[in-house]
Amino acid sequence: MTSDNSNHYPRPLIEQADLEAKIGELAAAVTRDYRDSERLVAIGVLKGSVFFLVDLLKRVDLAPLEVDFFQTSSYGAATEPGEVKILKDVDVSVRGADVLLIEDIVDTGYTLRTILDLLRFRKAKSVRLCTLLDKPSRRKVDVPIDYCGFQIEDLFVVGYGLDYNERFRNLPYIGVYEGEIR
Numbered sequence: 001m002t003s004d005n006s007n008h009y010p011r012p013l014i015e016q017a018d019l020e021a022k023i024g025e026l027a028a029a030v031t032r033d034y035r036d037s038e039r040l041v042a043i044g045v046l047k048g049s050v051f052f053l054v055d056l057l058k059r060v061d062l063a064p065l066e067v068d069f070f071q072t073s074s075y076g077a078a079t080e081p082g083e084v085k086i087l088k089d090v091d092v093s094v095r096g097a098d099v100l101l102i103e104d105i106v107d108t109g110y111t112l113r114t115i116l117d118l119l120r121f122r123k124a125k126s127v128r129l130c131t132l133l134d135k136p137s138r139r140k141v142d143v144p145i146d147y148c149g150f151q152i153e154d155l156f157v158v159g160y161g162l163d164y165n166e167r168f169r170n171l172p173y174i175g176v177y178e179g180e181i182r
Contacts, residue, residue: 010175027059048104
């Protein structure tokens with residue numbers, strides 16, 4: 001009988017208390033930087049950013065605030081790296097708005113570069129990126145990060161929105177997945 005590590009709990013990397021403290025710091029910075037904004041649109045990248053986005057925006061002391069989502073996917077193996085397919089586009093217009101793009105993790109940068117360029121093309125007044133995690137060792141294209149929670153090594157992480165085959169998103173911490181990746 002073979003063992004399947006996919007149900008074992010990942011080794012904690014960033015504890016819940018540390019996440020909460022860092023999100024408080026990020027929310028304070030966002031509140032400060034956007035206090036004079038006439039229109040702020042926060043856009044999350046589905047699905048991984050949802051936990052982070054909700055906890056962050058509950059602590060941002062600004063109103064009114066619009067919230068929307070992108071959902072993306074990389075194309076199949078037959079295409080070049082960096083090709084990104086938009087599965088769900090934002091429903092609100094970003095023209096003339098200050099946009100805060102909220103992501104769970106910046107890895108190669110391909111997906112975020114595509115989204116950032118699209119938001120600028122659509123004439124957003126400003127576009128800033130807020131990410132919970134940054135893996136600079138994996139970067140293939142330059143992506144300016146305005147608000148960063150934690151820089152991490154090149155580890156396969158799950159929890160707090162991040163997943164392995166849709167599992168572990170609900171963990172209240174960021175953990176290192178040490179099971180077999182298929």
